[in-house]
Amino acid sequence: MNRKQYSPEMKMQIVKETLETGNASIVARRHDIAPSLVARWARCYKRYGTFYPQKEVPGTNGSCIPPDYKKITKENEQLKKLLGEKDLEIAILRDLLKKRTYPCR
Numbered sequence: 001m002n003r004k005q006y007s008p009e010m011k012m013q014i015v016k017e018t019l020e021t022g023n024a025s026i027v028a029r030r031h032d033i034a035p036s037l038v039a040r041w042a043r044c045y046k047r048y049g050t051f052y053p054q055k056e057v058p059g060t061n062g063s064c065i066p067p068d069y070k071k072i073t074k075e076n077e078q079l080k081k082l083l084g085e086k087d088l089e090i091a092i093l094r095d096l097l098k099k100r101t102y103p104c105r
Contacts, residue, residue: 014033
């Protein structure tokens with residue numbers, strides 16, 4: 001069984017209808033296309049302005065993963081670690097402030 005090819009103009013028309021109605025299922029039924037495919041086209045178009053971001057990242061299996069996903073993930077992990085260290089530092093300083101009492105004069 002061969003896959004059906006859709007022209008960029010047809011995809012754009014379907015995505016516009018989806019964005020206008022806010023319902024990919026209704027538009028998909030109207031055009032006899034799988035709702036998940038229509039939803040993916042709309043999601044990719046909203047995020048990246050194109051229907052084909054998956055071609056920029058080999059092996060993503062048709063998902064809308066940005067090309068710099070690994071870099072962003074690594075940076076996110078570094079920021080989480082830094083935030084954890086800062087939270088610990090703040091907790092220690094607060095604890096020290098509580099232990100230190102100044103006499104009221």
